Amino acid sequence: MAKIDINVHHITRVEGHGNIRVRATDGTIEEVQWQVPEAPRFFEAMVRGRSYEDIQTIVSRICGICSVTHSLAATKAVEDALGLEVSEQTDALRILMHYGEQLESHSLHVGYLVAPDLLGQKSVVPVVASHPDVVKTVIKIHRLGNEWMELLGGRMTHPITLKPGGMSKLPTEKQLLGLKERLTDIVADLNTLAGFVASVADKLPAFDRETEYISLKSGDNYTFYHGNIASTDTPKVVDIHEFESVVNEYVTPHSTAKWTKWHRDSYAVGALARFNINSELLLPLAKKTAEMFGLVKGSCNPYLNSVAQVVECVQIVEHSLQLLDELLTKGIRPETPKSAPRAGEGVGCVEAPRGILFHRYAFDNKGLCTRANICIPTNQNHANIQKDFEALVPQILDQGQDKVRLLLEMLVRSYDPCISCSTHYLDVEFV
Amino acid sequence: MNGTVVIGLGNPLLRDEGVGVYLLQQLAERYDCDGIKLSDLGTSGMSVLHVIAHKKKAVIMDCAFMGEKAGTIKRFTREDVRSVKPVHGISLHEGDLFSTLALSESLGECPEQVVLFGIEPAHIEAGEGLSPELTRQTAHYLAVLAAELGLAEKQPPTA
Numbered sequence: 001m002a003k004i005d006i007n008v009h010h011i012t013r014v015e016g017h018g019n020i021r022v023r024a025t026d027g028t029i030e031e032v033q034w035q036v037p038e039a040p041r042f043f044e045a046m047v048r049g050r051s052y053e054d055i056q057t058i059v060s061r062i063c064g065i066c067s068v069t070h071s072l073a074a075t076k077a078v079e080d081a082l083g084l085e086v087s088e089q090t091d092a093l094r095i096l097m098h099y100g101e102q103l104e105s106h107s108l109h110v111g112y113l114v115a116p117d118l119l120g121q122k123s124v125v126p127v128v129a130s131h132p133d134v135v136k137t138v139i140k141i142h143r144l145g146n147e148w149m150e151l152l153g154g155r156m157t158h159p160i161t162l163k164p165g166g167m168s169k170l171p172t173e174k175q176l177l178g179l180k181e182r183l184t185d186i187v188a189d190l191n192t193l194a195g196f197v198a199s200v201a202d203k204l205p206a207f208d209r210e211t212e213y214i215s216l217k218s219g220d221n222y223t224f225y226h227g228n229i230a231s232t233d234t235p236k237v238v239d240i241h242e243f244e245s246v247v248n249e250y251v252t253p254h255s256t257a258k259w260t261k262w263h264r265d266s267y268a269v270g271a272l273a274r275f276n277i278n279s280e281l282l283l284p285l286a287k288k289t290a291e292m293f294g295l296v297k298g299s300c301n302p303y304l305n306s307v308a309q310v311v312e313c314v315q316i317v318e319h320s321l322q323l324l325d326e327l328l329t330k331g332i333r334p335e336t337p338k339s340a341p342r343a344g345e346g347v348g349c350v351e352a353p354r355g356i357l358f359h360r361y362a363f364d365n366k367g368l369c370t371r372a373n374i375c376i377p378t379n380q381n382h383a384n385i386q387k388d389f390e391a392l393v394p395q396i397l398d399q400g401q402d403k404v405r406l407l408l409e410m411l412v413r414s415y416d417p418c419i420s421c422s423t424h425y426l427d428v429e430f431v
Numbered sequence: 432m433n434g435t436v437v438i439g440l441g442n443p444l445l446r447d448e449g450v451g452v453y454l455l456q457q458l459a460e461r462y463d464c465d466g467i468k469l470s471d472l473g474t475s476g477m478s479v480l481h482v483i484a485h486k487k488k489a490v491i492m493d494c495a496f497m498g499e500k501a502g503t504i505k506r507f508t509r510e511d512v513r514s515v516k517p518v519h520g521i522s523l524h525e526g527d528l529f530s531t532l533a534l535s536e537s538l539g540e541c542p543e544q545v546v547l548f549g550i551e552p553a554h555i556e557a558g559e560g561l562s563p564e565l566t567r568q569t570a571h572y573l574a575v576l577a578a579e580l581g582l583a584e585k586q587p588p589t590a
Contacts (some may be wrong), residue, residue, distance in 0.1 A: 042557035046444060061444045064474030108477060123530065128537040139538065143481045156482070157475035426495035426528060426549055427516035430507070 004397065006405045018419055020408050022389075024397055032393050034386045034412070036257045036419065044372040052078045052164060052341060052367040059359070059374070060158040063418055065108070066352045067158045068101040068149055070374075072225070073348040073359040078164045080346030081363050084339055089332070090166045092323050095225050096179075097152035097159065098350065099316045102224060104145025105353035106271070106309040106316075109416050110197065111138025114306045117410050118200040134196050137189050141313070144186055151175055166337030173332050180324045183317050187285070190317060194289050194310050201293060204303040205407055209391045211300045211384065212264045213273035214246065216351050222274070222281040222315055224351040230277050232298075233263040240349040243358040247375050252383070259383040260375075266383035269355025270415060271308035272299065283322075286315035302388055305414045309353075341367025352377050354416050378418040385415060432487045432543060436468040437580065438479060440493040440528070447552035447562050451492035454550075454572055461573065462582040479531050484540040490579060491528065495549025502564040503551045504572050506579070512547075546579060548572075 006022040019035040043062050047055050056074040060067040072094060079086065086094075112124045115134065121127050128135045146156045151171055153159025161169045171179075217237055218227025229238040229246050238246055249258040261267065275290070279297045282290065290296075290311045295304060345362040355377025362371040388411055396404055439455030441448045452471050459469050468486075472478045483489040497505055514529045528547075535541035550572065553564035561569070577584070 043444070046557055058444065061442050061473060064472075064476065064478075067473065067475070112477070125530065125533050125537055128534070135538070139480070142477075143484075146478055146481050155471060156478050158471065158473045426493050426497075426547070427514065428495060428497055428507075428512040428549065429515050430497070430511055431513050 002400070004401045004404060006401060006408070018412060018417055020389075020405070020412065022393060022404060022408065024393075027397060029393060029397070032386075032389045033254050034382065034389055036255045036382050036417070041374070044374055047361070047369045047372045050369050052082065052361075052363050052369065053339070055361060055369060056162050056164075057158075057160070062374070062376075064157055065105050066101065066354070066357075066418060068097055068153055069350055069352040069357055070359075071153075071159050071162050072098055073350045073357050074361070075162045075164060075348065076350065077346045077348030077359040077361050078363075079339075080348060081344040081361060082164060082339055082342055082346070082367075083344065084165045086166055087335060089327065089330070089335065090337075092327055093152060093167055093170070094162070096320055096323055097149060097162075098225055099320050100145050100148030100152060102145075102316050102353050103313055104142055104149060106313050107138055107141040107145060107193070109353070110193070110306050110309055110313075111135070111142065113413050113416065114410075115197075115200075117406075117413065118197075118203045131196075134193075137192050137196075140189055141186060141193065144182055148179060148182075151179060163337040163339070165339040166335050168337065170332055170335065173328060176324055176328055176332070180321065180328070183321055183324070186317060187314075190289075190310075190314050194292060194314070197307065197310050198292050201307060204301070204307070205410070206301065207303060207388075207392055207395070207411075208301050209388060211302070211387075212262060212267040213276045214262065214267050214269050214380070215274040215277045215356055216349065217277055220281070221319070222278045222283070222286075224274070224316075229349070229356070231262060231267070232273075232276050240358070241347045243347065243349065243360075243375065244373075247358070247380060249375070249379075255382065257379055257382055259386075260380045261383055266387045267380065268302065268384040268415075269377045269380045270305050271312050271353075272302070272305040273355060274351060275299070275308040275311060282311070282315055283318040285318050286311050289314045302384075302411060303414050341365065345371075352418075354378060354418060355380060376418060378415075381415045381417065385412060385417075432485050434466075434468065434486050435488040435490065435580065436470055436482055436486045436542075437464075437576075438470045438472055438482060438489065438491045440472055440474070440476065440479075440491065442474050444557065444559060446554045446556055446558050446560065447550070447565055448494050448555045450494050450550045450552070450561060450565060453561060454492050454569075454576065457569065457573055458576060458582070461584060462577055463585050464580075464582060467580065467582075476528055477531060479528060480535055483535060483542055483545070484538075486542045488544040488546070489542045490546045490548065490576070492548045492550070492576070493528070494552045494555070495547075497549055497551050499551040501551050501553035501562070502568050504568070504575055505549050505551075506575070507547050507549065509545060509547070548576065548579075
């Protein structure tokens, strides 16, 4: 058997990327590693000494794709620390804003990163020529997600309307009606996207590995925003305030990022985890979409995370239409967020598109942050990616270097790790 | 296609990495930008696709490694440069502006004119505010951008 030496190794000038390392000779595996640098934890240092009113704005810059999610987790943690309650209206508007980001991120991931794999293309650009209708549908959905966030967050990314205790700017009923029209219209496009993914889903590798999945769970709905921590390995639900006892961060020799484990050597978070924990709570159209793919509770093929994302896109729109109806029936009432500093500590937990996210902050009696701890979903998936690698590589080693590399890259892509997410810069040479 | 959009990219909490966002804020404060859409897209590079769609002109400001002296500002178009940013497509977070512009073009919605302003960083590290090397030249950067966009400085309010 030929020698295999895969070293997808890129260190950018600003942040490192994830590296894939595999070495094997004559069928004997010498090295299989998912090597990742620490995610940008400088934010935890940066918020220390800052007012509770500024935290959500600062941490929104952690990531360009999950900025609403980070802002929401921080806002909830601050409100928890300060003992602030928000109105039902604020709660519904925040969930709606969060859904905009989920739709934006999922459609981007499925359409721009996964679809090219399934069509044998290197990027989405050649797919425009080969499957123009699919790309146009994806872009229409992604654009709606972006403009939805702009409507509720005040701008397309890094929202500015979230304040401890409420929202600084409320949408008008006319704007919400406009959003409802667009969401009603997008249902058919989501069906088109689901149909396309279903038509090529047989290209997703068949690879099952028993895995512990972790997500939020909240009694009566398929939650992204409320609830406590559930696992597929135990019926016990853990209060979010005890999240450190779930993530159990530890250091591994070949990665500078902290890894996590709970009941096993690793666990997975993200759309498939949410599906495996909450799928019986999906709304009818989303349930139908899952059935179209034959996706069932207990699926443990990590490549199916993308399929779970498609199901969630439908769920998000379906639930948003319900929330919009409720808001419009009651009418938007003017509210002004009120808060006052006090000493305390709080936790905020929401589901980022790529998995459960925890923020913890402590404040002194002036409302200045004295301590911060942020545990992002990507860090929680690293150990699981490594365990997937270790199980998958022996099964595919005979397929040759290029195919092994592609399948490992596709595997990493299915998790959509959030690395190099706090920067944007150009690196060019003049021609 | 109509209208102009000005986009600031980068992370203002990483010193010079956020120069694009910083300049966008300064333009809004100091210049009369009526009729121009200003967009702080932070590190959400893919959002560029939607903001530039069907505009006549897009001006994009970002921190750029160009092999120049720290603080240098350069105006260029896509045709003038080749991206050497290592991107291997495993994450949505590896923003490559040039791929986004190529996608925009293939969709037939890219502005007729896309102008990039790159500023060579001196310090990319956790912290707010630009490095002294870039701070010294802020007025120059704004003058260059204002000339590109035909903007006039705001007049102080009269008593």
